[in-house]
Amino acid sequence: MFESFIDNAIKANQKIYKLIENGLSQELLEPTSRGAGGDISLKIDLLAEKIFVEHLNKYGEIISEESGVISGDKNFQIILDPIDGSDNLLSNVPYFGTSIALKKDEKTVLGIVTNLANGEIFIKDSHNFQRGKLDKLVFKKVINNPFAKLGFFERSYCSKKLVTFLKEHRLKYRSPGAFALSLAYAHDVDFVVYEGFMREYDIAAGEFFCTDLYKLKTDQFLLVSKNKETFDKISKFIL
Template structure:
């Protein structure tokens, strides 16, 4: 494996696109019953990996390892003696994938030393890759059509996302009491990345770097609250403050 001596931004963007395109094409043209079976391998994140989790991870490693160290949900840390580390969730929403619920994707964050400098989140159903790198503007790219596309940006959104809502029935009650509509979709990186489309995105429970690093960088200009128990993102200051008060009561 040859490591790059200097980081090439455009080559990295191309490599992330190629990796996601290979995964997207695999799902649509090569997927088999075996991919939906558990590997009986406990990944670094603590879950029993699906065979497809491992396939997707290997695709990412093949395309990205030359750019730096790899830190992935399945294999853990692969040290390539680089100042750059690529943080990967090769299948965000594994249970959705397993149960044919069409909401799952991938997440890739790039860190220079300990600072996140890029985030890439791909919806493997819509084929749209959302990314931001080195403080550039957020971009949206269709893997299926191989072209840049406009974002879904609803200025009059009236729906929120509450990931892992089932763990916090008291907050669900409070949100309902305040007539706030919400859904629990089951793919954290995708939901956080798409915060611009919703009133807010709230994630309750343990925060793993694989789940949140890329999406947080993409949405770094939004109002954000992060504690040991909750992560809240919203483009709307009033809605952000309203929900923050609710979760602070818990």
């Protein structure tokens, strides 16, 4: 079942990737109504959701940021963010993607996150965590990057105290604006931290990717890092 699910998830991502690569019409970037996740959905959000539903709904109940619950086999839940980083897409910032988490008995068993800006795809199950390209589908194991010089701080624009702390401790960061995607790259960077209210669409797949990293999660923060020294510094401040 998982192999078939992955195959169809890849096909859906390839279709959306090709759609964006060929250039989106202005109409697809227009806003519609407020989605289930609380943000205003773009037409491209809804189109991407439609493509995912066509490919994945046969595997389980879909819980999407745009439309909420889409009925299906209740033995499996598919947590879906059809476009992660919509504001980046609107602003021509090449950092946006898709996020899929497959859950069984309230436990994530499979995660798939795709970077639609460069075609990179991350897939993790209970045995392997791999990365590859949508156009080649040649995968390699995700490993820690020992040379990382900076981290990701999502929603840093909403923070005051943590921004000051990171500056004082000379912990460099970027705030790219697509949380699931940033968690997919957590093994590449020094740390990933998020401050603010978290929705399941944002973190279900990405958090599953980080089970082998140091992690701290509160109602307002999620911090992951492969570097214990960095993790201890930031987590001590958060707590």
